[in-house]
Amino acid sequence: MDIQQKLKILADSAKYDVSCSSSGSNRKNTQGGIGNATLSGICHSWSDDGRCISLLKILYTNECVYDCVYCVNRVTNDIPRASFTPQEVADLTINFYKRNYIEGLFLSSAINKNPDYTMEGLSEVVRILREEYRFNGYIHLKGIPGADEALISKAGKYVDRMSVNIELPSSEGLKLLAPQKKKESILKPMGLINQKIIQSKEEKKQFKGANLFVPAGQSTQLIVGATQDHDYKILTLTEGLYNRYKLKRVYYSAYVPVMNHPKLPQVINPPTVREHRLYQADWLLRFYGFSAGELLDETQPNFDNDFDPKTDWALRNIHLFPIEINRAEYEMLLRVPGIGVRSARRIIAARRVSTISYDGLKNIGVVMKRAQHFITCNGKYHGEVGMKVGLIRQSLLPKPKKTNVPSWQENQLSFLTDLVPYNHNLINSIVLGEL
Numbered sequence: 001m002d003i004q005q006k007l008k009i010l011a012d013s014a015k016y017d018v019s020c021s022s023s024g025s026n027r028k029n030t031q032g033g034i035g036n037a038t039l040s041g042i043c044h045s046w047s048d049d050g051r052c053i054s055l056l057k058i059l060y061t062n063e064c065v066y067d068c069v070y071c072v073n074r075v076t077n078d079i080p081r082a083s084f085t086p087q088e089v090a091d092l093t094i095n096f097y098k099r100n101y102i103e104g105l106f107l108s109s110a111i112n113k114n115p116d117y118t119m120e121g122l123s124e125v126v127r128i129l130r131e132e133y134r135f136n137g138y139i140h141l142k143g144i145p146g147a148d149e150a151l152i153s154k155a156g157k158y159v160d161r162m163s164v165n166i167e168l169p170s171s172e173g174l175k176l177l178a179p180q181k182k183k184e185s186i187l188k189p190m191g192l193i194n195q196k197i198i199q200s201k202e203e204k205k206q207f208k209g210a211n212l213f214v215p216a217g218q219s220t221q222l223i224v225g226a227t228q229d230h231d232y233k234i235l236t237l238t239e240g241l242y243n244r245y246k247l248k249r250v251y252y253s254a255y256v257p258v259m260n261h262p263k264l265p266q267v268i269n270p271p272t273v274r275e276h277r278l279y280q281a282d283w284l285l286r287f288y289g290f291s292a293g294e295l296l297d298e299t300q301p302n303f304d305n306d307f308d309p310k311t312d313w314a315l316r317n318i319h320l321f322p323i324e325i326n327r328a329e330y331e332m333l334l335r336v337p338g339i340g341v342r343s344a345r346r347i348i349a350a351r352r353v354s355t356i357s358y359d360g361l362k363n364i365g366v367v368m369k370r371a372q373h374f375i376t377c378n379g380k381y382h383g384e385v386g387m388k389v390g391l392i393r394q395s396l397l398p399k400p401k402k403t404n405v406p407s408w409q410e411n412q413l414s415f416l417t418d419l420v421p422y423n424h425n426l427i428n429s430i431v432l433g434e435l
């Protein structure tokens, strides 16, 4: 099979992995090297379902020996199969980079033969890129659950970010849909990566020239809606991952039904609103001081489709409001719907100088349509419907609107689907390294 065919198969197979943002790395070019992973060197571009398209995003192999029921690459699925060699992936990356099509590499993989065999190949790709091609561009690599610690440690020396995907949020879900995967074999490499990151930061303090291990941190992906797990379960897991393994990001991927199987839920459209609510709640955990247990609990285990998690929390805790904008603590300001981190900081700064007026809040950037129901300004309440939860809910309900959002079934932006119709020879020359 030629490289172009492999690329077509393995770029298409990678499209369900969304954990590929490239933030947080500051690797610079070196003398005689190529590429640069500093923020200015990476152009982020996102497809409509949230995937980054500035990276060469491919699988190393889709010849999987596992049989995860929800996955298009499962061993029992009859699809075209392909595997790159490490040299092929390194050459493709360099050739695409030199053509200015990409800024970096996002390399994921199915499990070919066994976890060690696959991880060894992935490690070799990044070794060639860094040591032989002196490539300094951004690299995000998958850590393969169950692979030997030495192989993961070796790869981590070369890459900017690593991710070990959890995929299913509970052991029961794994048992049902991915019986060959075990929670422990996923969490173990996460623990190792975290430990190595901390260790390398300590070394860096003592020896300036020491290299950081996985400098952009680690991330993971959770599939939403393939199992019965509710939002509370997912958010509690997320909180644990941030606290225990210091993950940089958790990505949520609405379950896309690509397979039919009696163990899979009957889904007409992927639960994208649910995915969106989880991203909002994730933000509240990381930047607004909320805990998972405040946002949801066993009695209300799922987010409200109509309201963002902060508004929903405020409506359920209406006894804490209204708060006086000129006196409230920063932490409480952050909990007011319509007040974000930036506007909370501006309020604190502005009131050091003078009392803030109702009109002044608009200039600060507060979204008054929401905030008015939960604040007083100089002792005056400006909410139009009073402190009545039912009426506030009604006035905040989103108005139905027509959208032109394309269907989720649109194809992922892909090098081949985009480029082949325009210049078939160009692709051939890039793939073959004729620059």
Ligand code: SF4
Residues within 6 Å of the ligand: 064, 065, 066, 067, 068, 071, 072, 073, 074, 075, 109, 110, 111, 178
């Ligand atoms: S191990 Fe990964 S690629 Fe293989 S079937 Fe499971 S989810 Fe798919």
